[in-house]
Amino acid sequence: MFSIDKVSMSYRSGVFFSGKRHSVLSDISFQWTPGECLGIIGESGSGKSTLGKLLLGIQKPDSGTILWNGKAVTDHKNRRGSISAVFQDYTSSINPFYTVEKALLEPLLHIGASGKPPYPVLDSLLEQVGLDSSCRGKYPHELSGGEAQRVCIARALSTKPQCILFDEAISSLDGSVQMQILELLKELSSTEKMGFIFITHDIGAAAYLCSRLIIMQDGTIREIVHTDQLKSVETSYAKKLLNSVIL
């Protein structure tokens, strides 16, 4: 359960001593319930990636609160193993010196798995995302983009989190691979009862996967709409955005 309440965020622009700040997010409030598939869409610069960082607890908002199951998300003990993420850039999302196996073990070791590495678990994770268990010994540069992104998904799945945040996770992949990943995610959400927060600029992909969409512009939420009522959006920005996709 995520509750985001009146969150605002700004960055300092210019040099250190000048007090100018540039607002990125203002007054964001919404809720995410377990198992839900929520899409956050917006154009570049709408603040959606910053929102993603705040949700993951990597950064602190200037004002407002983000609660994960009623506790502050910025304390990593509160989110240990229950939130995970897949990022945009598959080329840099795995340490280049790590094998797939080591990358998958990292979150598992962090939540306190000890003793012998759980190889059957790793194999079944890889299988779940459609990879062969022989991938385990490969280095990131030996994987294709789609494979690397699947490894990242497997890594995110490894701790069995309640919520996985996808920050533009399929945007850098080509069309057919995108579709495969979307299919995989859809399957996972139904079999594993996991919830997703899907940050993207691709309305088509978001509508395919998500049940609810948050449309953002200039750091504010323009509209929150259920996917099945997508045609009846009210604000002019959301209409414009939708039209540009359909055309």
Place this chain on the structure above:
Amino acid sequence: MKLLSIMRRDKWAAVCFTFLSAVIAAGIFAPWFAPHPPEEVHMELRFAGASWTYWLGNDHLGRCVLSRLIYGIRPSVLWVLAALSASVAIGAFAGFAAGYFRGKTDVLLMRLCDVMLSFPGYVMTLAVIGIMGPGLEHILIAFVLMKWAWFARIIRTSVLQYSNSDYVRFSKMLGLPGVSIMIRHLLPVTLPDILVVSSSSFGSMILQISGFSFLGLGIQAPNAEWGMMLNEARSVMFSKPELMLAPGIAIVLVVSAVNFLSDSFQRMLDPRLMSSRPIRLKQGFSISTRLKEREVA
């Protein structure tokens, strides 16, 4: 383990590594390697040529050139290496802190570096020598004080480049402490950059120390040091040019070997060169072999 496999792939690196190890060993065990005491004067053997007892001949006081060359490794190579490690360590510490934590830490450390770098290195070293008096240890202290800022700058840039990458973000999201992210995820990728800057400084530091000794500000007579040997040979440069050759060639060889070796390391540390080992799917086997290898390494 890794080092050995690098050596096996790159013969040139192996040659340089062997040469440097030999030089370092000769320096550490100088009393055993040197055929004569380095400060033993034989006026009757002044400027004597190479002979079976004195392989590289004798200098203007009849001292054994080879022995002085071997004893000279200590200040010229070993102490330079120590000073270099100290300043790289300080620089890496500052650079990692600035690049990883950003914000105020970054601003504070970088302005401090700017202050240090705004003085020319030679002038500051001369100032330190002026205050503390000539001597090798004072030059080394001045080097450590002046050079760390330069390392901090370069290491910070390298860390900045990687601290935004997605795998670091993922580890931050997991809640790993900053120190372990830096050691596990940032150190391996920044190591090639650190190696290159430190090896290029190693060369320039040897040359600078030799330069100061040449000016008479470094190590004091009668101790042996390569730069000072050059300085002593200068007065007979035209009549006995061969006396300059031994220390000159020694400096050139060591500096080149360090540079070649760091080039090879940089190439070999590229993660794209690592290839996967076939994984045995039968359990237990791959685990145990892997553990053994790590223990050896």
